[in-house]
Amino acid sequence: MCGRFTLTRATDEVAQRFGADAGQFRLPLQYNIAPTQIVAAVRQNGTRMLEAFQWGLIPFWARDPQIGSRLINARAETLAEKPAFKHALTRRRCLIPSDGFYEWKKEGRSRQPFYIRRRDGALFAFAGLWETWESPEGEVRRTCVIITVEPNALLAGIHNRMPAILTPENESVWLDPGEKSLARLLSCLTPYPAEEMEYYPVSRLVNSPANDSPECLRPLDADEPSLFR
Numbered sequence: 254m255c256g257r258f259t260l261t262r263a264t265d266e267v268a269q270r271f272g273a274d275a276g277q278f279r280l281p282l283q284y285n286i287a288p289t290q291i292v293a294a295v296r297q298n299g300t301r302m303l304e305a306f307q308w309g310l311i312p313f314w315a316r317d318p319q320i321g322s323r324l325i326n327a328r329a330e331t332l333a334e335k336p337a338f339k340h341a342l343t344r345r346r347c348l349i350p351s352d353g354f355y356e357w358k359k360e361g362r363s364r365q366p367f368y369i370r371r372r373d374g375a376l377f378a379f380a381g382l383w384e385t386w387e388s389p390e391g392e393v394r395r396t397c398v399i400i401t402v403e404p405n406a407l408l409a410g411i412h413n414r415m416p417a418i419l420t421p422e423n424e425s426v427w428l429d430p431g432e433k434s435l436a437r438l439l440s441c442l443t444p445y446p447a448e449e450m451e452y453y454p455v456s457r458l459v460n461s462p463a464n465d466s467p468e469c470l471r472p473l474d475a476d477e478p479s480l481f482r
Contacts, residue, residue, distance in 0.1 A: 254326045255379070255399045255416035257459060258286050258354035259368075259470070260293060262376060264303070267293060267350045270376045271424070273301035280305070284469045285355075287462035288325040294381060294397050295348040297428040306347075310398035311386040312337045318386060321396050327382065329402045329417055329442040333435055338398070341382035342438065346427050348378035348419065349399055353470070355459050356452075358411045366459050367411060368470055369452040378424055380417040380442055400442060407447035418445035 260267065260283045268275040273295045280293050286308070294306045309321030314336075324337055332338045353370035371377055383397040400417040408415050419427055423441040426432055454473040458464045 254401055254412070254414050255354055255356075256288065256325065257462075258351045258379075258416075259284050260286065260351055261467075261470075262350075262352060264293070267376065268303045271295045271301060271303065271348060271350060271378065273303040275303040278304055283465065284467060285459050285462060285465045289322055290462070292397065293350055294383060295350065295378070295428065296345070296383060297430060301428065303350075304395070306383055306395050306397040308399075309396055310337065310341075310382065310384055311394060311396045313340075313384055313386055315386060318388065318394065321394075324398055326401045326414075326416075327398045328414075329380075329400050329439065332382075332400065332439070332442075338382055341384055342435070343433055344430075345383045346438075347381045347383045347397060348424055348428060349381040349397060350376055350378055352376050354416060355455070356408070356412045356415075366455050366457060367452045368455045368459075368472075369408065369415075369450060372449055372451045377445075378419050380419050380427055402442055402444050405444035405447040405450070407450050407452070411452070415444060417442045420445075 264275050264279045288309050291305050292308045295303050310324040311318050311321040327338050332342050355366050357364040357366050380400045381397045386394045401414045402417045404415040427441050459469045
């Protein structure tokens, strides 16, 4: 799964990387993004727009918005079948920019967090879906979900899922509102090449969403306790 990630670049840099217009939208640097928080996402409707979404999908037909706190990830293998995702798959796809994410490896009763990123440190995009939900009282929320796939060889020893990271070539396919072929869309959702990624253990500071600082990214020192030292 993907339950925490980072976006530690200025909004203008993110917008430039994905060829999107951010307008007046700005986000602070985020070192420990957690579900239900506001994230940046790129959607395309004529032009690419970088906009604010709440992480945790609320389907348009939902009666209770609390469902969003449970729909933070969507399995690529069942997207076309699940009522919460199948409509968005063909109509409302987005890119969720990031420069890294966290995963926890369980060993006994403890869990060690790791930070995972591209080897070159570059920005990348998770494949996402988005929805607009409106309450009976007229409250409108725009929400999103991160799609997950089987792990690559690098991450298989940490967790049995990983976020679907799109290759630059597939970003345009995923965003294209004219692309309706399920086979073509689903072919974009594959494990990212292991040789292009790296990870290292970090402090358990990231366990709490209240901790959102560069300290979350600091590699664990040799003299600090870790399950893997």
